[in-house]
Amino acid sequence: NAGVTQTPKFQVLKTGQSMTLQCAQDMNHEYMSWYRQDPGMGLRLIHYSVGAGITDQGEVPNGYNVSRSTTEDFPLRLLSAAPSQTSVYFCASINPSGRRAFFGQGTRLTVV
């Protein structure tokens, strides 16, 4: 039972490049979320999903796309990377009661 798995762990992008951050969970949870963590700002919600085919925007969605074609996977796409997107990204999977979020180990992204 791996829980929430994020790949890659580290990534360096050039400005304007695109990439996909992968997130997979093996707990059969319907709810999943993406957050970014920046120094002094805590974690901020980017996008979330309440089930396959259903996604919605969080607090800071600009520059990011998501889709949820399966229960297990919730990828986050950066369309055209900008230095302001340098951050640590965390994916979370939420249990059926909706009250506990399990976080992955994070992806540290640097945009140069």
Place this chain on the structure above:
Amino acid sequence: QQQVKQSPQSLIVQKGGISIINCAYENTAFDYFPWYQQFPGKGPALLIAIRPDVSEKKEGRFTISFNKSAKQFSLHIMDSQPGDSATYFCAASPGTASKLTFGTGTRLQVTL
């Protein structure tokens, strides 16, 4: 606009002492208030959580105190240990944990 304000930013406590971290929220729709613990290089992990229908919840050395009228809640760590040294985040959400709003974090250091 920071909807969940957390203080202090950092805290140094001697082994065996009490660590206290405070949070205040603005959105009266919030009805779930968890605390997360994060070690360097790891994702946040749920420590303890409370709902607004109770004023206090205790789990081992960790206690949440909740004041609904003041819109404040706090984490108390009794008999603090060096292994408690980590960053602590308060959070709040309306309903499920898929849409958490985090505080800015408190870096706790427990000295010998």
